[in-house]
Amino acid sequence: MGKKVAKEVSIAIADAVAQCKVDVISAYPITPQTHIVEHLAELVNNGELDAEYMPVESEHAAMSACIGAAATGARTFTSTASQGLLLMYENLFIASAFRLPIVMVIANRSVSAPISIWNDHSDVMTIRDSGWIQTFAENGQEAVDLIYHAYRVAEKALLPVAVNIDGFTLSHVIEPIEFLDQKLVNKYVPPLRMKYKLDPKKPITMGAIGIPEIYTEAKKAQDEALKASYRIIVNAWKEFEKLTGRKYQPVETYKMEDAEVALIIMGSLAETAMNAVDLLRKKGKRVGLLRFRLWRPFPMRDFIRAIGKVKAIGVIDRAVSHGSTGGPVGIEVRSALYQSNKRPKIINFIAGLSGRDVTVEDFIEFFERTYEAISKKPKFSYEIYGAKE
Amino acid sequence: MKFMEQRSKAMKAELKKFKGFNLKNLPEFEGLAPGHRACQGCGTVLPLKLSLKALGPNTIAVSTTGCMEIISTPFPYTSWKIPWIHVAFENAASVASGIEAAIKVLKRKGKISKRQKINIVVFAGDGATFDIGLQFLSGALERGHDFIYICLDNEAYMNTGVQRSAATPYGAHTTTSPAGKVIKGQITWKKNLMGIVVAHNIPYAATASPAFPIDLMNKVKKASLVNGPSFIHVLSPCPTGWGCKSEDSILTAKLAVETRIFPLYEVIDGKYILNRKIDKPKPIEEYFKLQRRFKHLTPEQIEYIKKRVDEEYEKLVKLCECFGVES
Amino acid sequence: MPKDQGLVSWKELAPGMFILEPGNSVKFKTGDWRAYRPVLDKEKCIKCGICYTLCPDLCYKKDKDGYFIPDLYYCKGCGVCAKHCPKGAITMVLEEA
Numbered sequence: 001m002g003k004k005v006a007k008e009v010s011i012a013i014a015d016a017v018a019q020c021k022v023d024v025i026s027a028y029p030i031t032p033q034t035h036i037v038e039h040l041a042e043l044v045n046n047g048e049l050d051a052e053y054m055p056v057e058s059e060h061a062a063m064s065a066c067i068g069a070a071a072t073g074a075r076t077f078t079s080t081a082s083q084g085l086l087l088m089y090e091n092l093f094i095a096s097a098f099r100l101p102i103v104m105v106i107a108n109r110s111v112s113a114p115i116s117i118w119n120d121h122s123d124v125m126t127i128r129d130s131g132w133i134q135t136f137a138e139n140g141q142e143a144v145d146l147i148y149h150a151y152r153v154a155e156k157a158l159l160p161v162a163v164n165i166d167g168f169t170l171s172h173v174i175e176p177i178e179f180l181d182q183k184l185v186n187k188y189v190p191p192l193r194m195k196y197k198l199d200p201k202k203p204i205t206m207g208a209i210g211i212p213e214i215y216t217e218a219k220k221a222q223d224e225a226l227k228a229s230y231r232i233i234v235n236a237w238k239e240f241e242k243l244t245g246r247k248y249q250p251v252e253t254y255k256m257e258d259a260e261v262a263l264i265i266m267g268s269l270a271e272t273a274m275n276a277v278d279l280l281r282k283k284g285k286r287v288g289l290l291r292f293r294l295w296r297p298f299p300m301r302d303f304i305r306a307i308g309k310v311k312a313i314g315v316i317d318r319a320v321s322h323g324s325t326g327g328p329v330g331i332e333v334r335s336a337l338y339q340s341n342k343r344p345k346i347i348n349f350i351a352g353l354s355g356r357d358v359t360v361e362d363f364i365e366f367f368e369r370t371y372e373a374i375s376k377k378p379k380f381s382y383e384i385y386g387a388k389e
Numbered sequence: 390m391k392f393m394e395q396r397s398k399a400m401k402a403e404l405k406k407f408k409g410f411n412l413k414n415l416p417e418f419e420g421l422a423p424g425h426r427a428c429q430g431c432g433t434v435l436p437l438k439l440s441l442k443a444l445g446p447n448t449i450a451v452s453t454t455g456c457m458e459i460i461s462t463p464f465p466y467t468s469w470k471i472p473w474i475h476v477a478f479e480n481a482a483s484v485a486s487g488i489e490a491a492i493k494v495l496k497r498k499g500k501i502s503k504r505q506k507i508n509i510v511v512f513a514g515d516g517a518t519f520d521i522g523l524q525f526l527s528g529a530l531e532r533g534h535d536f537i538y539i540c541l542d543n544e545a546y547m548n549t550g551v552q553r554s555a556a557t558p559y560g561a562h563t564t565t566s567p568a569g570k571v572i573k574g575q576i577t578w579k580k581n582l583m584g585i586v587v588a589h590n591i592p593y594a595a596t597a598s599p600a601f602p603i604d605l606m607n608k609v610k611k612a613s614l615v616n617g618p619s620f621i622h623v624l625s626p627c628p629t630g631w632g633c634k635s636e637d638s639i640l641t642a643k644l645a646v647e648t649r650i651f652p653l654y655e656v657i658d659g660k661y662i663l664n665r666k667i668d669k670p671k672p673i674e675e676y677f678k679l680q681r682r683f684k685h686l687t688p689e690q691i692e693y694i695k696k697r698v699d700e701e702y703e704k705l706v707k708l709c710e711c712f713g714v715e716s
Numbered sequence: 717m718p719k720d721q722g723l724v725s726w727k728e729l730a731p732g733m734f735i736l737e738p739g740n741s742v743k744f745k746t747g748d749w750r751a752y753r754p755v756l757d758k759e760k761c762i763k764c765g766i767c768y769t770l771c772p773d774l775c776y777k778k779d780k781d782g783y784f785i786p787d788l789y790y791c792k793g794c795g796v797c798a799k800h801c802p803k804g805a806i807t808m809v810l811e812e813a
Binding site (some may be wrong): 412413416419421422423424426427429430431433434435438439461462464465466467468469471472599600603628633634635636637638639640 | 742
């Protein structure tokens with residue numbers, strides 16, 4: 001067990017990236033991830049990190065440069081949020097199709113319009129289909145641990161990984177962090193060795209035309225790779241537990257063993273929700289909480305197992321999917337359940353948009369509404385909670 | 390100041406050592422394989438072939454989306470004999486930046502042999518450079534990466550069927566600047582991309598034409614010897630889009646130079662050098678006559694073009710006098 | 717059963733659909749595109765190599781005597797070589813039907 005230090009989570013993330021001996025960093029500022037790239041610049045310019053730091057001219061350029069660097073066999077890093085993520089959108093699909101082990105941190109922030117710098121999940125929910133492995137951190141320790149994990153997984157699965165942290169509410173808070181000892185990092189994240197890369201000694205062509213006679217096969221191959229990465233992700237967490245004693249699983253459960261009603265929430269709001277669970281448990285209510293730590297590939301089996309015998313689930317989304325049948329997480333949950341034998345009732349709320357506070361009282365109300373849903377079907381397939389009428 | 394002086398000195402030394410190609414000593418190396426799907430007489434794939442010949446096998450190429458990428462990589466075939474990557478339409482300069490940064494740091498960390506000199510070259514069309522990729526080019530030039538950006542300018546978005554770009558010359562007919570009854574062809578003058586590039590203070594920039602293949606190869610080689618970003622603007626005729634006979638494509642590239650429309654010059658470390666003084670330009674009508682995209686030009690338009698071409702040429706001559714190399 | 721349209725099995729594709737065989741377009745015959753064929757008159761040829769330099773399709777190869785011979789497997793018959801030969805040693809001849 002190492003010692004814990006108090007650090008701002010953004011700074012801690014940058015330190016973890018540096019520990020992973022990253023080769024190329026492409027940096028563009030955007031609130032609320034800027035502290036990460038600023039600290040990396042300090043580390044490089046102080047000679048503490050031997051990496052090429054590229055202050056690119058846009059997020060699209062940032063991801064393009066990562067693709068070029070990763071294709072050449074370098075370990076890469078970038079971080080972004082909101083509009084930046086949307087600007088690099090086309091490159092995300094290319095990075096995953098090229099099977100490049102890029103690691104990116106997304107400091108989740110609202111998407112324009114209206115322009116907003118505050119935290120919700122609307123940015124990352126737009127990249128569900130991009131083919132990236134996506135994980136969500138709940139607190140600073142987890143954020144740092146997910147960085148080590150990201151590099152190990154990305155380079156074994158040959159797929160890019162996006163680690164999500166809540167902007168401001170996680171990126172800018174000071175938390176106790178225990179860093180992995182450097183010797184253990186070196187073991188957990190061994191030097192990158194890529195079989196297929198840009199090398200004049202072994203010329204290959206990357207990015208040929210996917211004619212109709214091959215595009216389907218190319219997509220299937222990519223899809224199978226993402227599905228197969230589940231094993232790699234879970235094993236990497238098992239290895240991590242051996243090194244640190246900290247156990248991570250695709251779906252985090254809290255007091256679900258005998259729960260009859262559960263809420264699903266992503267990201268750091270889960271810690272607030274856990275307080276509500278504790279309060280209601282004291283009153284004798286059998287409630288529990290579920291959180292997706294692994295979002296893509298969707299951990300279907302873990303999820304179906306985790307819900308146990310609940311009669312109703314309240315899904316708390318933090319993004320709107322306009323005109324759809326639910327919030328993004330609500331849609332996935334309903335779809336996953338429909339394919340299983342379990343049929344808990346579902347109620348779907350959208351809350352905490354653009355940094356709006358979701359309190360313990362709100363979570364208690366969510367639990368009450370979910371209890372109601374057991375016997376009475378909700379009027380709407382999703383409800384934007386707390387909007388002033 | 391000191392950095393610029395050092396860079397100047399190092400560059401002069403390298404360039405002095407290079408004696409130049411000629412028809413008798415051309416390298417045998419081919420970076421491109423036959424069997425590609427370019428049109429007959431394509432004047433864009435020719436400078437591509439010549440550039441790769443000049444650069445040799447220790448080269449990594451990045452292409453933008455466009456004719457050159459499409460004709461060379463229809464799965465499962467590839468005409469590239471060197472490592473090659475294509476990502477998207479606008480970002481080849483950023484991808485090349487990433488490759489350059491990776492090679493730099495991997496050499497520093499001992500993962501790639503420091504002695505292996507690897508050229509990084511971008512092949513981008515005019516649409517990808519003048520329009521959608523201008524930001525990315527500017528960023529890469531400003532950051533000073535050691536790479537070569539070759540703009541193969543066929544003066545329109547040829548791959549998608551001849552739509553206008555900022556490189557389309559005034560008056561030219563394209564599908565989005567058609568020669569109609571009221572408005573006859575492109576209404577804006579060709580964007581001065583060399584001016585924009587030179588403003589970034591890069592060590593080497595030049596224009597080239599495939600009708601002067603040795604000159605083109607020499608410029609590409611010089612660009613590879615220079616440490617820092619280089620840019621070469623190649624006028625690349627497209628018989629399909631320009632509406633000329635396939636056998637005339639290189640002839641049009643020659644006339645473009647000889648009529649002063651596309652002068653051949655270099656800007657080495659900020660100093661302008663005119664490679665070919667055109668004191669007696671060929672009549673501009675000879676150039677237009679060969680291409681259907683100009684056949685609708687009115688006498689007023691031709692007059693305007695003549696005047697402006699001469700003005701720009703005179704401006705270039707003045708630049709060579711004021712900011713040229715001391716003889 | 718769905719119609720089998722794929723070129724290769726998805727399991728055989730290299731990751732990223734990369735093409736691992738450089739320059740394999742040599743297997744593709746572009747020679748049947750042409751309507752005209754270049755014919756060399758060796759008497760006039762001065763072996764300058766301009767045809768070899770200007771051919772967009774990399775058709776020309778030097779033979780043992782130093783003459784540049786077009787490879788008709790790839791030649792698209794564009795006529796650039798004939799146009800720019802300084803001695804007019806190349807003529808474009810219509811291919812027979």
